[in-house]
Amino acid sequence: MAKKILVFGEQRGGALKKSVLEIIGLAQSISGGGSVDVVTMGEGIGSVGEALAATGASVHVADDASLAQPSPEAYVAQIDAAVQAVQPDVVLFTASAMGRDLAPRVAARMGAGFISECISLDANGDGFAAKKSMYGGKVFATVESKAGAKLVATVKPGAHKAAEAAGGGAVNAMAVAAPSSLGAKVTSVQQQATDRPDLAEADVIVAGGRGLKEAENFKLIEEVATPLGAALGASRAIVDAGWVPHHYQVGQTGISVSPKLYIAIGISGAIQHLAGMRQSGCIVAINKDAEAPIFKVADYGLVGDAFEIAPLLAKELEKACS
Amino acid sequence: MKIAVLIKQVPSSEAKIRVGGDGRSIDTDGVEYVVNPYDEFAMEAALQAKEKFGGEVVVFGLGGDKVEESLRQCLALGADQAVVLRDAAFQGSDSLGVARILAAAVKGAEPNLVFCGKVGIDRDDAAVGVMVAELLGMPHVSVVTELEWTDESHCKVGREIEGGSETLEVTLPAVLTANKGLNEPRYASLKGIMMAKKKPMEVKDAAALGIDASTVGSGAALTNVVKMEPPAERTAGKMIQGDAAQMVQELVRVLKDEAKVL
Ligand SMILES: Cc1cc2nc3c(=O)[nH]c(=O)nc-3n(C[C@H](O)[C@H](O)[C@H](O)COP(=O)(O)OP(=O)(O)OC[C@H]3O[C@@H](n4cnc5c(N)ncnc54)[C@H](O)[C@@H]3O)c2cc1C
Ligand SMILES: Nc1ncnc2c1ncn2[C@@H]1O[C@H](COP(=O)(O)O)[C@@H](O)[C@H]1O
Secondary structure, eight states, X not given: OOOEEEEEOOEETTEEOTHHHHHHHHHHHHSTTXXXXXXXXXXXXXXXXXXXXXXXXXXXXXXXXXXXXOXXXXXXXXXXHHHHHHOOSEEEEESSHHHHHHHHHHHHHHTOEEEEEEEEEEXXXXXXXXXXXXXXXXXXXXXXXXXXXXXXXXXXXTSSOOOOOOOOOOEEEOOOOOOSSOSEEEEEEEEOOOOSOOGGGOSEEEEEOGGGOSGGGGHHHHHHHHHHTOEEEEOHHHHHTTSSOGGGBBSTTSBOOOOSEEEEXXXXXOHHHHHHHTTOSEEEEEESOTTOGGGGTOSEEEXXXXXXXXXXXXXXXXXXXX | OEEEEXXXXXXXXXXXXXXXXXXXXXXXXXXXXXXXXXXXXXXXXHHHHHHHHOOEEEEEEESSTTHHHHHHHHHHHTOSEEEEEOOGGGTXXXXXXXXXXXXXXXXXXXXXXXXXXXXXXXXXOOOHHHHHHHHHTOOEXXXXXXXXXXXXXXXXXXXXETTEEEEEEEESSEEEXXXXXXXXXXXXXXXXXXHHTTSOEEEEOHHHHTOOGGGSSGGGOSEEEEEEEOOOXXXXXXXXXXXXXXXXXXXXXXXXXXXXXX
């Protein structure tokens, strides 16, 4: 069955979110000869519209000062206007802070089914079928939408091939649909300058735990991560201790990750931690306790002192990765 | 201030989760159920707001036989009233069905503020709080890690985004979904536990909520779990031997040559 698909073209400050191109790639691969439209909004986002149109999708752009900052009230009204125009079978979002914030609201407004954090999504006759992790990674579920029912879904980044520039998509300007006053309004955005990748999307993660003994020793993790271009992760124990921010936490009540390489240093491997990282491609564990449960899931285990091993590893990786 | 808190009961994060005999749900045998950890932050935020401005905290729970237990714990923490939502017609609801039931119940209480958790750690949906906001026509902020009151109807909240955070100004009424980091949930006192026994706990069904039963439950569900599988088994791999320098060299070699991840 041919599907009409609408993708939310997330951008911040005029920069298109990279994973949107993956979602468009996914949409193109499952539309079955239907159509792929993209709706994007913000202020001064002409180049975002063009980048999206380069994929061949029809792009609906709302460019206005009132849309400069993301707002569920304003953005959902705008997405809804696109939904009315396109009448899609499914609306897709990236499973990002913004996508997660908007998608359930769009589903409720449309009276549509909702599936979050899809690892895969496919057409399934008159409906869709998705795979997602549940119980923080302790099981994987196949979720189907009812035949003929509309669906809204958020899709995890990193699992699909980005759409290639095929060209030829039209860019249509949209009228602003946002309400004039907002009950919740962004007043400031704080971005930490970092050249490390985002934990949820990273190919390589180096994570530290209580075995590091003290907050300042987390720099050992950074030293191992730098030559790998890796994201930084942490166990809950050291997040709770205030050594690192909350968004570093990997696990059932943190971020579930599945990088190609996960290096755990001084982490015991509690069930909640394992749930969030056991889907990683290759797991390396460094721990001084040979009985630590992390070794039960590790592809490569090193029993030893992190304070000795981590600096040597950082040096060796610098050589290997330069 | 009238504050509603939505409380979900979920398997404890420590629970081993096994797929049940039907292959599409979990085996609940021996699984301990607890208040969803994120709802504890929601509950604490509600109690702090009540302490600041006075008023009332009402907790709502929809689910199986043991929801009362979770709601009773919230009464012991300091909630004033609990409402259990139960009807055969509610069974098998998807997120939107659950949100419709909760929205109908919350609407009746006319709160200025609704607190939920950011996600239930059972199905990892992160849907219901935001959907309730839409159904009630209220603004929402999801994944809130900071909350500072300006006055009784305005607050400043912070939420995490990729690589940073956003600060928002919120005018009540509103729905806030709580993340870890928002506060340190308190423990119930002995006195609280004793007092909870006398606090009101009401059970409401579809008729009491004025819900059209055809809009909720399995018949109205637009999504369905058709299969559950355990994650791929991982077996312990290779223990690398030697002194620290030898182990590190061998590790880098195998990451390059065997695992091919460098
Ligand atoms: C509701 C709930 C939710 C939770 N969610 C999460 C979650 O999402 N993510 C999470 O991670 N945890 C979570 N936890 C916590 C989890 O149960 C563990 O407490 C936590 O993961 C332990 O962190 P850790 O491995 O850093 O610390 P520990 O368990 O204390 O382990 C430290 C490890 O370091 C090793 N070590 C010590 N010194 C050295 C050294 N010099 N060199 C090398 N190794 C050394 C030790 O052998 C030990 O194995 C949750 C708990 C609860 C109750
Ligand atoms: N059955 C329920 N009863 C009460 N509150 C719920 C229920 N389901 C979800 N919620 C609320 O909505 C939040 C998000 O849940 P979910 O959408 O299931 O991930 C939870 O943290 C609760 O605050």
